[in-house]
Amino acid sequence: xxxPDQRYNDLNGYFRxxxxxxxxxxxxxxxxxxxxxxxxxxxxxxxxxxxxxSGSGAxxxxxxxxxxxxxxxxxxxxxxxxxxxxxxFQSFSNTYAPLDTLKGFYDEALAVKDIAxxxxxxxxxxxxxxxxxLLQGYARRCLVWLEYxxxxxxxxxxxxxxxxxxxxxxxxxxxxTQNRGIKICAHVILGLPRETRRQMLETAAVLSSMGxxxxxxxLLYVVKGTALETLFLSGGYVxxxxxxxxxxxxxxxxxxxxxxxxxxxTGDPHAGELTAPAWALKKxxxxxLIKDQLRRRDTWxxxxxxxx
Numbered sequence: 001x002x003x004p005d006q007r008y009n010d011l012n013g014y015f016r017x018x019x020x021x022x023x024x025x026x027x028x029x030x031x032x033x034x035x036x037x038x039x040x041x042x043x044x045x046x047x048x049x050x051x052x053x054s055g056s057g058a059x060x061x062x063x064x065x066x067x068x069x070x071x072x073x074x075x076x077x078x079x080x081x082x083x084x085x086x087x088x089f090q091s092f093s094n095t096y097a098p099l100d101t102l103k104g105f106y107d108e109a110l111a112v113k114d115i116a117x118x119x120x121x122x123x124x125x126x127x128x129x130x131x132x133x134l135l136q137g138y139a140r141r142c143l144v145w146l147e148y149x150x151x152x153x154x155x156x157x158x159x160x161x162x163x164x165x166x167x168x169x170x171x172x173x174x175x176x177t178q179n180r181g182i183k184i185c186a187h188v189i190l191g192l193p194r195e196t197r198r199q200m201l202e203t204a205a206v207l208s209s210m211g212x213x214x215x216x217x218x219l220l221y222v223v224k225g226t227a228l229e230t231l232f233l234s235g236g237y238v239x240x241x242x243x244x245x246x247x248x249x250x251x252x253x254x255x256x257x258x259x260x261x262x263x264x265x266t267g268d269p270h271a272g273e274l275t276a277p278a279w280a281l282k283k284x285x286x287x288x289l290i291k292d293q294l295r296r297r298d299t300w301x302x303x304x305x306x307x308x
Contacts, residue, residue, distance in 0.1 A: 007291070007300040008253050011214075014261045018143070021083040025119055026072030027090045030105050031059035034092040035126065041164040046151075047227040048161065048189075048220060050273060059091075065105060069112045084116040086143065095122040095131045095146075103134060110142065117143030121187075124148045124173035125165045132176060139181035145214065146177055147185040147263075153206040154199055157192050162227070167206070174210055185214035185263055190248050191240040192220055193231065200248060204255035208305055215256060216264040219245055219286075222275040229275050239277040246289045250297060258302035265290055 006013065015023035035041045036049075045051075058068045069087055076082045087109035095102060109115055118138060127146070138144050148170060152158055155166045170186075177184050186207055190200055207215060222232045222239065231237045240248070249265055256262070266286050274280060294300060 005291075005295070007294040008262050008265075009258060009260060009301055011261055011263045015084075015086075019084050019116060022081055023084045023086065023116065024072075024076040024080060024082040025086045025088040026069050026076065027088050028065055028068050028109065029058040029060075029063075029091045030065060030089055030094060032089075032092045032094055032097055034096060034123065036123075036162070036164045037092070042162065044162060044227065046161050046163055047193075047231070048223065050223045050226055065108045066112055069109060069115060073112075073114065084114050086117045086119050086145075087112070087115050088119040088121070090121050093122045093126045094120045096126045099130050099134060102131065106134075106138060110138070117145070119145040119147060119185075121147040121149070123165065124150070124170040127173055127177070129176070132180060132182070135182050136180040143183070144181070145183040145185055147187060147214075147216065148173055149187045150203075150207075151187060151189045152192055152195065152199070153203040154195065157195055157199070160194060161192060171210070174212070178211060183213040184211075185216060185261075186210075186212055187216045187218060188252075189218045189220045190245060190252070193228075193237050197248065197251070201251055201255060204252045208256055208260075212260055214261040214263045217249055217252065217262070218264065218267040219280055221267055221269050221277060221280040223269065223273050224275050232276060242277070242279040242282070242286060242289070246286065246293050249290050250293050250299065253294070253301045254299055254304040256301055257305050258300070260301075262301065 034045065037043060037045050069085070073085055076085065089105070106118055109118060135144050135146060150170045151161065151163060153167050158166055174184055188203055219240065222229050228237065253262070266283060267280060268283055269280050271281055279286070
């Protein structure tokens with residue numbers, strides 16, 4: 001973190017420090033699935049997950065990985081003057097396929113000009129030794145991030161949201177991934193059903209001790225057609241208010257080591273899929289409120305963290 005107004009270790013700053021230029025992630029939909037959707041664990045998915053896995057739908061439209069990346073490059077280079085790009089395999093579990101299939105996807109992405117690395121979203125129960133060995137090979141020549149969906153450090157919460165794995169599964173995946181040159185990012189959702197502020201901050205404390213390289217924070221929003229929507233419409237779930245979320249993010253950041261890259265501070269729902277809360281569509285406003293709150297508190301990432 002540099003400068004008096006930079007109060008958390010943001011992704012743009014990390015990329016610029018690493019590459020010396022503007023770098024952006026481009027979302028890739030490889031058409032993969034998830035053990036929590038294909039019947040291996042369940043066919044229902046997590047209670048908040050929509051049928052598309054929060055993907056772009058590009059695969060269903062017949063767009064290859066190369067086409068998706070070229071389109072993204074054209075848009076981001078014009079809009080943000082980006083010079084390099086990271087292929088972000090986002091939709092569903094992007095290590096959940098035969099090894100040769102995965103290698104074909106990753107090789108195709110890295111063959112595109114100005115793609116400087118991979119970021120691969122997956123579950124901690126979907127990464128075995130052959131996959132890790134494959135990613136370790138890529139990490140010797142380019143940047144590789146492996147993004148593990150955890151969401152909460154509380155097994156009772158993970159069971160209620162039908163996650164299909166526990167905290168120990170996540171711990172094991174992190175331990176297997178470390179010391180391979182692969183960067184590790186954990187996804188956390190704030191505002192999960194039945195979780196208190198104390199529990200959410202306990203998740204911060206757990207993650208701060210695990211040697212992670214990055215964290216993504218997400219707002220829990222209600223998507224149409226999900227089990228969470230049914231719970232919400234019946235009065236069984238109440239969404240966080242915007243200021244409540246802002247305060248939680250600041251509290252969370254204070255407990256996370258300053259060296260950890262904060263890849264995201266809130267979610268980014270599709271307007272046509274959103275049931276609630278309406279303020280979730282005001283991403284720019286929410287980010288501004290978070291930054292303002294950090295300034296007003298005179299606080300920063302890691303201020304209350306007991307670990308380096």
